[in-house]
Amino acid sequence: MGTEVRDVKRANNGKVIGTHNGTFHCDEALAVFLLRQTNTYQDSNVRRSRDPKILDTCDIVVDVGGVYDESLQRFDHHQREFNGVFGHGFVTKLSSAGLVYKHFGKEIIANRLKKSQDDPVIETLWLKMYKEFIEGIDGIDNGVLQYADGALPRYRVKTDLSSRVSWLNPAWNEKVDSNGVDELFEKASTLTGSEFTNRLDYYANAWLPARDIVHSAFSERKNVHASSRIILFTQFAPWKEHLYEIEREAGIAEDEKPFYIIYPDETASNWRIQAVSVSPDSFENRLSLPEKWRGLRDEALSKESGIPGCIFIHSSGFIGGNATKEGALTMATRSLEMQGKAS
Incomplete structure (x- = not known):
């Protein structure tokens, strides 16, 4: 042939x-x-x-x-x-x-x-x-x-x-x-x-389009909280990959990188607060949600946090929910204050 x-x-x-x-x-x-x-x-x-x-x-x-x-x-x-x-x-x-x-x-x-x-x-x-x-x-x-190290795949x-x-x-x-x-x-x-x-x-x-949404929200983060540690999305969009790339391109210092992302869930009926991980593939967070909130739900969580409308906090502290945007933002702000990161 x-x-x-x-x-x-x-x-x-x-x-x-x-x-x-x-x-x-x-x-x-x-x-x-x-x-x-x-x-x-x-x-x-x-x-x-x-x-x-x-x-x-x-x-x-x-x-x-x-x-x-x-x-x-x-x-x-x-x-x-x-x-x-x-x-x-x-x-x-x-x-x-x-x-x-x-x-x-x-x-x-x-x-x-x-x-x-x-x-x-x-x-x-x-x-x-x-x-x-x-x-x-x-x-x-x-x-x-x-x-690169020649290790055999599992x-x-x-x-x-x-x-x-x-x-x-x-x-x-x-x-x-x-x-x-x-x-x-x-x-x-x-x-x-x-x-x-x-x-x-x-x-x-x-x-x-998701990148545009993340970039816009990232640019507005100081208007959400003076610390620049909270990013607010007004609509749901996949954000993780874009956030790390935008941070890298902007040369953001470690002490200015966001800790929390606030966004409506995919049904747009509730709001989420999610901790940003230290890297795209890591399970370690830059700042997890407070330990005393973890694993609590609904009224028990609202009572413990003093924030109305709480839905849950995951036992690992990486994500939580609230019935309203204002509630989710308050959870993020309160978490910063409790852990000495509000400024």
Whole structure:
């Protein structure tokens, strides 16, 4: 199959994307999908071969050919000297998916959102999609250990996107002709593409609006309490990831970081007070709710705290509830005062 050429035909703009034939992988399946979302390679045919003469007839080549050169539209990552990374703090070696995304990702996102590439949200989403979606594919394809210390994982995960693409290949003892393999490759490309676009749509339409809400509330925290230690959301939004990133970007000192978040619960019928953890993955809080309140509910809690409308405080002190916004704010303020953090 080394010199065999397979053309995957579709209605096209005359451009041809080249990649290798034979067993396919997640990275080139996604790379092909991504290229088909660009203005230049929209609806292009795919030519699958390892023959250099055949590849030279293609307009762009990914994951084969031993060359990485944007000016030549060659995007392979298998050559010995290749150590390309995405940059922007990311150090995972790129696969063909990462290479295509690095060079074409902003255009792809802008096309999807019908925005200019100069819109600042494009840069934000470009970095976010690499971190949350593309980098894992790069790491798996290049055999980059997920655990830097070499420790063995406690369990195996074989339901990731790369594994699901792998399962689309014919079994070693299954008789499938070249046309059949090409059809399976198209399924793989569609699979990777649908997950990419679904994730992008989520980040554009849900993740970014939540970030705006968190950023606005963070900016107004001094108006909630002079200590800047309480943040108030007037509507529910996922806030954890955004809060830590906003703090980091703003260079907030430790003695100014918020202790408590006040927000309406998802039913908007009650209010929550939640302690901010010391880090996104930690169960340790910057300032837990008072120990004497923990585990109490309803009237017992209201009596102990002297605050009407209390609903509960978790036994660990990380979250509580009140029937009203004013009640939740009073719980936060009273907690700061009881623990000497009100100023």
